[in-house]
Amino acid sequence: MTGSPGVEGESRDILSVEGLSLSFGGLAALADVNLSVREGSITGIIGPNGAGKTSLLNCISGFYRPQRGRVTFDGKDVTRVAPDRRAALGIGRTFQNVALFEGMSVLDNVKLGAHARLRSGILSTMAFTPRARREELELREQVENEVFDFLEIEHLRHRTVGSLAYGLQKRVDLARALAMRPRILLLDEPVAGMNEEETEDMARFILDVQEERGVTIVLIEHDMGVVMDLCDRIAVLSFGERIAAGTPDEVRRDPEVIRAYLGEEAA
Amino acid sequence: MSEGLVHLLQLLVSGVVTGGIYALVAMGFVVVYKATRVINFATGEFMMLGAFFAWTAMGAVQAPFVVALLAAVAASALLGMATERLVLRPLLGQRTISVIMVTIGLAAIFKGLAQIAWSGDYRSYPSIFPRAPIELGPILLPSRQFYPFLIAVAAIALVGLGFRFTRTGVAMRATADDQMAAFGMGIDIRRIFSLSWSLAAMTAAVAGIVVGIIGGISPQLGAIGLRTFPVVILGGLDSIGGALVGGVIIGVLENLAGGYVDPLLDGASLKEVVPFVVLVLTLMVRPYGLFGTREVERL
Numbered sequence: 001m002t003g004s005p006g007v008e009g010e011s012r013d014i015l016s017v018e019g020l021s022l023s024f025g026g027l028a029a030l031a032d033v034n035l036s037v038r039e040g041s042i043t044g045i046i047g048p049n050g051a052g053k054t055s056l057l058n059c060i061s062g063f064y065r066p067q068r069g070r071v072t073f074d075g076k077d078v079t080r081v082a083p084d085r086r087a088a089l090g091i092g093r094t095f096q097n098v099a100l101f102e103g104m105s106v107l108d109n110v111k112l113g114a115h116a117r118l119r120s121g122i123l124s125t126m127a128f129t130p131r132a133r134r135e136e137l138e139l140r141e142q143v144e145n146e147v148f149d150f151l152e153i154e155h156l157r158h159r160t161v162g163s164l165a166y167g168l169q170k171r172v173d174l175a176r177a178l179a180m181r182p183r184i185l186l187l188d189e190p191v192a193g194m195n196e197e198e199t200e201d202m203a204r205f206i207l208d209v210q211e212e213r214g215v216t217i218v219l220i221e222h223d224m225g226v227v228m229d230l231c232d233r234i235a236v237l238s239f240g241e242r243i244a245a246g247t248p249d250e251v252r253r254d255p256e257v258i259r260a261y262l263g264e265e266a267a
Numbered sequence: 268m269s270e271g272l273v274h275l276l277q278l279l280v281s282g283v284v285t286g287g288i289y290a291l292v293a294m295g296f297v298v299v300y301k302a303t304r305v306i307n308f309a310t311g312e313f314m315m316l317g318a319f320f321a322w323t324a325m326g327a328v329q330a331p332f333v334v335a336l337l338a339a340v341a342a343s344a345l346l347g348m349a350t351e352r353l354v355l356r357p358l359l360g361q362r363t364i365s366v367i368m369v370t371i372g373l374a375a376i377f378k379g380l381a382q383i384a385w386s387g388d389y390r391s392y393p394s395i396f397p398r399a400p401i402e403l404g405p406i407l408l409p410s411r412q413f414y415p416f417l418i419a420v421a422a423i424a425l426v427g428l429g430f431r432f433t434r435t436g437v438a439m440r441a442t443a444d445d446q447m448a449a450f451g452m453g454i455d456i457r458r459i460f461s462l463s464w465s466l467a468a469m470t471a472a473v474a475g476i477v478v479g480i481i482g483g484i485s486p487q488l489g490a491i492g493l494r495t496f497p498v499v500i501l502g503g504l505d506s507i508g509g510a511l512v513g514g515v516i517i518g519v520l521e522n523l524a525g526g527y528v529d530p531l532l533d534g535a536s537l538k539e540v541v542p543f544v545v546l547v548l549t550l551m552v553r554p555y556g557l558f559g560t561r562e563v564e565r566l
Contacts, residue, residue, distance in 0.1 A: 061451055062450075063447065063450070063451070082455075083450040083451055084450055084452075084453045084454055084455045084456070085453075087450075087451060087452060087453030088453050092451075093451050095447070095448060095451075099445050099447060099448035099451075100445075100448070101440065101441045101444040101445060101448065101449075102444060103440070103444065104437070104440065104441070104444070108437055111434075111437070112437060112438065112441050112449075112452050112454070113452055115434070115438060115452055115453050115454055132434075136434070176452065180452065180453065
């Protein structure tokens with residue numbers, strides 16, 4: 001055997017957050033938060049309501065500018081990079097309350113996900129140049145294969161998003177994010193509000209995305225069953241601070257975590 | 268055909284023609300509102316400047332009409348972009364009322380600049396189209412209404428199709444729908460704002476030229492911008508289709524009132540008032556208009 005297996009099998013961090021602090025007025029949403037995400041892993045962020053989970057996600061995708069700290073993606077400091085540029089770099093996301101473009105078809109929504117990757121500019125798309133048309137066709141084909149078939153929504157492509165059931169809307173939200181061909185996917189409560197069957201489907205799709213596409217996943221979720229089953233590592237936030245991090249087993253046994261969830265006496 | 272029926276048809280047809288032009292003006296409002304939630308009270312002044320640009324191109328360099336039209340549209344595109352970048356963008360995130368006041372101020376400034384550049388005199392384009400009126404069966408349509416109407420319809424179709432089928436148009440609709448999500452999808456929403464202002468200024472320029480052909484050009488041409496307000500409110504501030512339907516409804520109502528009621532009113536004019544009656548009724552009954560999005564505030 002050559003080389004040490006420990007080093008060979010160890011993957012690197014694709015995303016790291018260091019000393020992140022964010023406050024709105026006098027209210028601290030995040031205080032000195034650290035998080036590192038290994039390439040190819042599924043990382044969960046949990047915590048009671050108002051713990052700062054979505055704020056952390058928004059700092060990673062660029063919607064919020066932290067007052068202090070740094071977000072590094074793929075070795076590059078992206079703290080000051082605008083959200084649309086981060087999307088182009090490969091940071092994709094879905095939203096807590098489905099934020100699809102409601103009046104549009106499923107196909108248009110998903111194609112918009114691929115927007116950041118296209119190169120022909122505004123004038124050429126308006127003039128329908130051959131290049132723009134070729135890109136359009138390739139895009140369509142790629143979207144068909146990589147997204148619609150993969151997520152089993154091919155029969156929905158011409159439906160208007162607003163007319164779909166909630167669980168399917170969440171799946172379209174995931175489809176749109178996948179069309180970006182992200183390297184890391186941020187999922188904000190992917191199974192919230194779903195029934196058991198929809199939850200199982202979504203969990204399976206998330207695993208497929210990670211295993212078959214090699215996409216790194218960071219997810220926020222309240223459904224502990226899903227979090228414990230899916231995640232390789234979990235970070236726990238409480239009142240804007242990261243109080244624990246580790247494997248599901250470590251986190252489950254952590255007294256700090258039990259206290260945060262169940263209150264003082266339980267610990 | 269009885270005389271009464273011909274009269275009615277005549278009124279309906281000129282109503283549709285007026286409506287088409289209203290619809291084009293209304294689109295200038297809608298394009299900006301959809302993308303940026305700003306009601307641009309300077310829309311009429313963008314029209315007026317576009318009309319003067321074309322007039323200058325035809326007069327000063329003897330450009331053929333089509334060339335002058337395209338040049339005016341291009342100049343207006345730049346003007347729209349500059350306005351967004353220099354005036355509107357620094358106000359991003361300010362209260363709506365401040366932004367509205369700024370567009371009203373902008374209107375006054377544009378009007379003043381036009382006075383300086385072109386004086387307050389009435390101008391008209393050199394004759395562009397064949398003079399013979401158009402005969403549609405028993406109905407006669409003056410050529411200086413018919414051809415501008417065709418231009419308006421073509422411009423509306425172009426913008427509508429662009430919104431529907433080009434990728435940039437789809438990105439604009441997406442931004443209108445959900446800015447956060449669009450940003451997260453990699454759409455550069457600052458560029459979309461800039462493009463929206465420039466597209467609105469372009470449609471306004473075409474509208475200004477159309478109105479200028481029909482009624483002459485002066486710094487006061489922009490007044491029609493406010494007259495179009497009922498159309499925008501009736502159709503729905505954020506609906507292109509609404510602008511079209513609203514334009515035709517108001518145009519027809521106005522002409523019917525002018526044809527049947529005004530002759531009975533010894534000097535007064537219901538025609539002038541009807542659009543604003545519709546405006547008030549719309550705001551009372553259906554404030555988001557026929558096709559507008561009902562705003563749901565979620566806190």
